Amino acid sequence: MERNHFHRQLALTRQSxxxxxxxxxxxxxLEELQDDANPNFVEEVVTLYYRDSARxxxxxxxxxxxxxxxxxxxxxxxxxxxxxxxxxxxxxxKAECSLFREYCRTGNGEGCMRSFQQLKKEYSTLxxxxxxxxxxxxxxxxxxxxxxxxxxxx
Amino acid sequence: xxxxxxxxxxxxxxxxxxxxxxxxxxxxAVDDSLVDRKVIEQLLKISSCKVTAVESGTRALQYLGxxxxxxxxxxxxxxxxxxMTDYSMPGMSGYELLxxxxxxxxxxxxxxxxxxxxxxxxxxxxxxxxxxxxFILKPVKLSDVKRLKDFIMRxxxxxxxxxxxxxxxxxxxxxxxxxxxxESPTKxxxxxxxxxx
Numbered sequence: 001m002e003r004n005h006f007h008r009q010l011a012l013t014r015q016s017x018x019x020x021x022x023x024x025x026x027x028x029x030l031e032e033l034q035d036d037a038n039p040n041f042v043e044e045v046v047t048l049y050y051r052d053s054a055r056x057x058x059x060x061x062x063x064x065x066x067x068x069x070x071x072x073x074x075x076x077x078x079x080x081x082x083x084x085x086x087x088x089x090x091x092x093x094k095a096e097c098s099l100f101r102e103y104c105r106t107g108n109g110e111g112c113m114r115s116f117q118q119l120k121k122e123y124s125t126l127x128x129x130x131x132x133x134x135x136x137x138x139x140x141x142x143x144x145x146x147x148x149x150x151x152x153x154x
Numbered sequence: 155x156x157x158x159x160x161x162x163x164x165x166x167x168x169x170x171x172x173x174x175x176x177x178x179x180x181x182x183a184v185d186d187s188l189v190d191r192k193v194i195e196q197l198l199k200i201s202s203c204k205v206t207a208v209e210s211g212t213r214a215l216q217y218l219g220x221x222x223x224x225x226x227x228x229x230x231x232x233x234x235x236x237x238m239t240d241y242s243m244p245g246m247s248g249y250e251l252l253x254x255x256x257x258x259x260x261x262x263x264x265x266x267x268x269x270x271x272x273x274x275x276x277x278x279x280x281x282x283x284x285x286x287x288x289f290i291l292k293p294v295k296l297s298d299v300k301r302l303k304d305f306i307m308r309x310x311x312x313x314x315x316x317x318x319x320x321x322x323x324x325x326x327x328x329x330x331x332x333x334x335x336x337e338s339p340t341k342x343x344x345x346x347x348x349x350x351x
């Protein structure tokens with residue numbers, strides 16, 4: 001009983017990430033790539049994403065501190081950042097990336113800075129949510145929902 | 155010419171004669187993004203392909219023995235069934251890599267697929283004209299890989315799927331180098347693009 005409730009909760013949490021627009025179908029693609037040989041694939045990719053993109057964020061921050069903004073450079077960093085964000089299904093982050101690139105295209109420094117602040121917010125919100133989700137999911141992996149030990153539905 | 159023909163014939167026999175699943179396809183994936191490399195690697199592994207993933211066009215050429223360095227004897231045994239490369243990469247772009255591969259006698263017959271997050275028609279056409287098999291919009295999906303795998307397993311000659319017109323026969327490719335006879339390049343444009351503006 002408890003196990004069913006737990007898995008229902010996990011499923012609801014997962015669904016809310018989609019419903020609230022944090023994740024898109026690319027995340028589901030990643031889930032489909034998870035198998036017995038790679039049971040933590042999604043978490044691994046997400047972890048890699050956060051590690052790798054931290055570097056990009058740092059580069060962008062440094063660039064934005066300059067008095068003369070190099071919009072080409074900024075756009076190039078953001079292109080990479082958008083790419084990886086898209087690869088993990090980070091929907092809101094990806095949208096902010098597009099916005100930032102628009103500001104680069106029009107040479108709008110203020111817009112870039114505003115958009116970047118928002119992007120960092122979305123980025124860290126998603127990180128917290130995914131970390132929490134994976135933590136709970138790990139617990140569930142000990143007792144997978146389709147396990148033969150699953151208790152009967154009451 | 156004869157030597158190339160022999161290699162081709164052998165290659166075709168291998169491609170067409172091998173039943174599904176008995177021989178693993180070997181795919182070379184090129185992408186500067188760490189995340190994308192990890193994903194494409196898994197996409198291919200799940201699809202029962204052997205993967206070699208490298209981070210740049212330069213590394214890809216090194217791996218293929220096309221970098222001008224003394225090629226090792228081992229490279230004669232190197233069998234690559236498909237090359238998937240990102241378009242936008244620092245240094246050598248996927249387009250430049252494509253040209254180098256198509257310009258080589260050893261690997262010009264290997265299908266090269268370009269991946270890009272940007273749906274730019276001019277870019278797509280440029281790649282197709284240079285001999286790219288297909289242009290795939292990122293993020294690459296399992297269905298894309300499956301489609302590619304099916305295509306390769308079937309062999310590049312006759313197609314049964316009818317999803318694409320045979321744009322070039324292998325032999326024409328080798329002997330006439332007629333790259334610009336694509337009837338309608340847009341037919342082979344990014345499979346998932348909805349508006350080729």
